[in-house]
Structure formats: C-alpha cells, structure tokens
Amino acid sequence: MSTSSTSASAARWRNWGRCVSAEVAEAARPRSVAEVADVVRAASERGLRVKAVGAGHSFTPVAVTDGVMLDLDALSGVTGVEPVTGRVRLGAGTRLWQLPALLGPLGLALENMGDIDRQSIAGAISTGTHGTGARFRGLSAQVAGARLVTADGELLDVDADHHPELLPAVQLGLGALGVLVEVTLQCVPAFLLRAHESSARLEDVLDGAADPGGFFDSGDHVEAYWWPGTDTVATKRNTRLPLDTPHRPPGRLSRLVDERLVQNGALRAVCAAGTLAPALTPPLNRLATRVLGQKTYTDHAHAVFTSPRTVRFREGEYAVPRAALPDAVRALRDLVERRRWRISFPVELRVAAADGVWLSTAYERDAGYVAVHRYWREDPEPYIGEVDALMRDFEARPHWGKLHHQDAASLAEVVPRLGDFSAVRDRLDPDRVFGNDYLGMVLGD
Numbered sequence: 001m002s003t004s005s006t007s008a009s010a011a012r013w014r015n016w017g018r019c020v021s022a023e024v025a026e027a028a029r030p031r032s033v034a035e036v037a038d039v040v041r042a043a044s045e046r047g048l049r050v051k052a053v054g055a056g057h058s059f060t061p062v063a064v065t066d067g068v069m070l071d072l073d074a075l076s077g078v079t080g081v082e083p084v085t086g087r088v089r090l091g092a093g094t095r096l097w098q099l100p101a102l103l104g105p106l107g108l109a110l111e112n113m114g115d116i117d118r119q120s121i122a123g124a125i126s127t128g129t130h131g132t133g134a135r136f137r138g139l140s141a142q143v144a145g146a147r148l149v150t151a152d153g154e155l156l157d158v159d160a161d162h163h164p165e166l167l168p169a170v171q172l173g174l175g176a177l178g179v180l181v182e183v184t185l186q187c188v189p190a191f192l193l194r195a196h197e198s199s200a201r202l203e204d205v206l207d208g209a210a211d212p213g214g215f216f217d218s219g220d221h222v223e224a225y226w227w228p229g230t231d232t233v234a235t236k237r238n239t240r241l242p243l244d245t246p247h248r249p250p251g252r253l254s255r256l257v258d259e260r261l262v263q264n265g266a267l268r269a270v271c272a273a274g275t276l277a278p279a280l281t282p283p284l285n286r287l288a289t290r291v292l293g294q295k296t297y298t299d300h301a302h303a304v305f306t307s308p309r310t311v312r313f314r315e316g317e318y319a320v321p322r323a324a325l326p327d328a329v330r331a332l333r334d335l336v337e338r339r340r341w342r343i344s345f346p347v348e349l350r351v352a353a354a355d356g357v358w359l360s361t362a363y364e365r366d367a368g369y370v371a372v373h374r375y376w377r378e379d380p381e382p383y384i385g386e387v388d389a390l391m392r393d394f395e396a397r398p399h400w401g402k403l404h405h406q407d408a409a410s411l412a413e414v415v416p417r418l419g420d421f422s423a424v425r426d427r428l429d430p431d432r433v434f435g436n437d438y439l440g441m442v443l444g445d
Contacts, residue, residue: 013069015056016118017314018376019403022061024069031074033147033155033181040179041153043068044433051436052179054123055095057116058401059314061438062127062174072122075181078102086187087144092122092180100302107243108187112136112221112352113305122180127401128172128361130369131305132350133221134212134322138362140172141355144186148178151433159184168417169424172359174400176439177428192241193221193304198294200224202231202333205349206326209368216322216351216368221305225346226329228336229282234346238304247298268311274344275377281342312376313345316384316403317369318396319361322351325368328394332370335390341383345373358417361397371402400442408444418443 011027014020025048030036043050048067056063063069072093080089086108094102096117103109112131119129130138145159148170156163156178158170170177196219205224208214216222219237226233241247274281297304320328329349336343348371352362361367372387374380380403388398388405397414398404412418422443429435432445 011069013053013056015058015063017057017059017312019059019314019380020061020064022064022066022069024065024067026068027071028068029071029074033075033149036070036072036075036179036181037149037153037155039068039070040149040151040433044151044153044431049435050179050433051175052092052122054093054120055118057119057123058127059316059403060401061436062401063123064436064438070179072120072179072181079182080184081106086189087184088187089145089182089184090121092120092183094121095119096121096124097306100300103187104190104300106187107190109190109301110139110185111142111188112138113302114139115305115307116309117302117306118309121183121185123401125171125183126173126175126180128359128399129401130350130352130361130367131221132216132223132352132369134217134351134366135353136221137353137355138357138360140357140360141362142186143167143171143183145184146170146180147182148173148180150178151429151431155181156428166424168356168358169421171357172400174359174439174442176425176434176443178434190243191301192243192245192247192298193238193301194241194247194296194298195304196237196239196294196296198235198237200233200235202226202233202329205233205235206329209326209329209349209351210323222351224349226333226349227346228333228341228343233349240301241298245298249299249303250297274342275375278342281344313373314376314380314384314403315371315373316380316387317348317371317399318387318391318394318404319352319367319369319399320391320394320396322366322368324394325349325351325370328368328370328391328396331390331393332372332387335386339382339386343372343383344375347372358421359400359415361399363397363415363417367397370396371399407441411442 013022028039050068051065052070053063075091076094114129114131125140158166205215220240221238224233350369352367
C-alpha cells in the first residue's frame with residue numbers, strides 16, 4: 001500500500017441506519033487518484049477485496065468488505081468544466097450537499113435530486129438515487145462520463161468518446177466494476193422551485209396517479225406521503241421557475257422551525273412514543289394528518305429538493321411500472337390493515353421518467369416508487385419483508401441501496417440488462433476484487 005495514503009488496521013464501520021456493520025482488515029484514505037490506484041493494486045496482489053464507502057446512507061451491505069475499505073472524502077470538488085455543454089467533472093468523494101456551492105458560481109444545477117443530500121456523488125449514483133418528477137430522470141442518468149480504477153490498478157475513462165459501450169453499466173455500477181474516482185455530470189442552468197405543500201385524500205391521489213395529467217403531473221416534481229392507518233396524504237408539488245423570478249425564500253427562523261421541530265422533532269416524538277406504546281401510533285398518525293396545513297414558498301432548487309433527516313430509520317423502496325402504482329399502494333394499504341401493523345413513518349410515493357441505465361429502477365419504463373420505513377429502534381421485519389414479497393406481484397425493482405430480499409434469479413425477471421451488466425463485470429473484475437456477499441446475492445457469481 002502506498003506510504004503516502006493514510007491507513008489503519010482492523011477498523012470497524014457501520015452505516016447511518018445502524019443496520020449494517022463491518023470489521024475491515026484495513027481502512028485507507030487516499031488523497032489522490034494515483035493513491036487510489038496504489039491501494040487497489042496492492043490489495044489485489046495480497047488477495048484482499050476492496051470497497052469504497054461514502055456516507056453510509058445505504059441500508060444494504062453494498063459497500064461492506066472484510067478487506068480494504070476506501071474513504072474517498074479527499075477526492076472532492078470540481079476537477080473540470082465544459083461551459084458550452086454544461087458538463088462538470090467532480091471528485092467522486094464530493095458530497096451532494098457541497099454541490100450548490102460548487103455549481104452555483106457556474107450558473108448550473110442538477111436536473112433532479114433526492115430529498116437527502118448527505119451522500120457522496122459516487123455512492124448516490126452507484127445505488128440509484130432518483131428523486132421525483134414525471135419528466136425527469138434519476139441521478140445516474142445524469143452521468144455523462146466517469147473515471148474509475150479497475151481491479152489491476154489501471155485508470156479507465158468511460159464517456160461518449162472512450163468505451164461508450166460501458167457507460168450504461170458504469171452509470172449505476174454498485175461498486176462492482178471498479179472504484180469511481182471522478183464523475184462527469186450533465187448539469188442544467190440553475191433554477192428555482194416553487195413548492196406548494198398541502199394534503200389530500202389517498203384515493204384522490206391514487207385515482208390520477210397513473211395518468212398523464214393526473215396528480216403526479218400537477219407539478220414538475222411531485223411527491224406524496226401517506227400515513228398508514230389513515231386515508232390522508234401530505235403532498236408536495238414543486239414547479240420549476242427561471243432563476244431571475246422575483247421571490248422571497250423562507251426566513252432562517254421559519255426554515256429552522258419547519259425542518260427541526262415540525263419535520264424531525266414531531267416525527268421523533270411519534271416514533272419514540274410508538275416504540276414505548278405501539279397502540280399510540282395509529283391515533284398519533286391520525287393527529288398528524290389533521291394538523292397538516294398548506295404553504296407555498298420559492299427558493300433555489302437544492303433548498304427545496306432536500307430536507308435534513310435527523311431521525312434514523314431503515315427503508316425499503318420499490319419501483320413498479322407507473323401504471324401499476326395505484327394498485328400497488330392499495331395492496332399495501334390492505335396488507336397493513338390485515339396485519340394490524342402500527343407504522344409511525346409515512347409511506348413515500350414518487351415517480352420518475354424512463355432512462356437507459358442498465359440497472360436503473362426506471363430502465364426503459366416510467367417508474368412509480370413506493371418507499372416504506374421503520375424507526376431504527378424497531379425491527380423492520382416482517383413489514384419490509386412482506387412488502388418486498390407483495391411488490392413482486394407488480395414487477396417491482398428494488399432500490400439497490402435499500403432493504404430488500406431479492407437475488408439474482410428474481411432480479412433477472414425484472415431487470416432486463418442484468419446479464420449484460422454481469423458480462424461487463426466479468427470483463428473488468430474477473431477475480432471479484434470489488435466483490436462482497438451482497439453483490440454475490442444480487443448479481444450471482
């Protein structure tokens with residue numbers, strides 16, 4: 001291993017959701033691309049497996065290794081800009097929350113974002129972070145190129161001019177093809193979002209969920225949150241506006257109260273009460289839906305897309321064909337009622353446009369997303385396990401970074417290019433230097 005990179009032996013790591021941990025032989029913090037290559041080459045020669053880890057926001061053991069774990073935080077920031085095309089090259093360790101400060105001076109932004117921005121850019125694209133929007137694609141589809149260190153320690157550039165046949169695999173690679181060290185994103189001109197938050201009946205949302213012009217087309221980026229045990233959803237409709245649109249963003253105090261007290265403080269209280277006395281959860285959920293109000297505000301896109309999440313949880317998420325979303329949610333509602341489960345976290349409903357990324361949950365079909373959560377101090381099973389089984393009836397594709405029970409055999413039925421991805425993996429990492437048990441389960445060996 002390179003003497004210029006910092007390392008430690010027998011390190012212990014665990015993820016944000018506190019559901020995955022690992023004892024690693026060595027932890028390395030390379031400070032350059034060359035040092036990453038040195039670490040990979042040395043580990044491969046010694047027969048050790050290598051995995052890069054970002055913020056640990058995946059709930060699956062996708063980044064776990066018993067060998068060398070790479071922390072790429074030092075590989076961050078802008079490393080190149082193409083002003084004409086709007087493409088920006090970033091170090092793979094760059095965190096999503098850093099992007100506004102990096103892209104803002106360039107007059108650029110991401111086309112779409114999820115609601116959490118703690119992840120590294122490499123981790124987010126490698127597991128399929130998607131956001132919401134009937135006309136907009138997930139983060140992986142915004143990747144125009146990448147540089148990775150392969151199993152032999154060599155650098156591989158993948159873009160429209162270099163190995164373009166590999167791009168649909170590298171855009172969402174699960175860390176199975178190599179260590180991403182740089183990512184080129186296709187950005188768009190910076191924009192504002194006008195957010196309208198309100199409430200609605202679940203059935204009113206589901207009645208138009210599958211149709212063009214329905215609920216999920218009532219804004220550019222639309223989502224809903226349904227509290228199990230109630231017939232009410234909180235809704236959020238975000239509409240894109242030019243950057244020079246006159247607006248007054250929420251004040252600092254207003255944002256602090258909303259994010260810290262309303263969104264997280266109230267949820268933490270409900271979860272804590274439900275843990276001590278589960279019978280309290282249904283009435284507390286009903287109370288939460290009765291106090292939902294309406295508000296409209298406008299701010300820079302990243303400030304509207306994302307929200308702080310300080311209450312730990314475990315999550316499973318499934319992408320069904322958008323046309324099947326209403327029936328999938330109704331089936332979930334029936335399951336919750338039949339099992340008499342007391343669930344304190346709302347179910348998140350989103351959509352995304354089809355893309356061409358091989359392992360994307362929206363590959364060649366418009367997707368409807370159903371995300372289920374449990375408070376981290378509660379056992380996520382059997383809730384997530386039975387939801388996983390239920391969603392198979394709707395040709396669901398599980399989110400790669402969230403809890404699920406799928407394997408290579410079941411995934412092959414709903415992920416058409418799984419075999420093509422595995423062939424690229426065989427080409428780039430035949431000895432499985434970047435392998436682990438999770439990849440063995442979902443890809444097969």
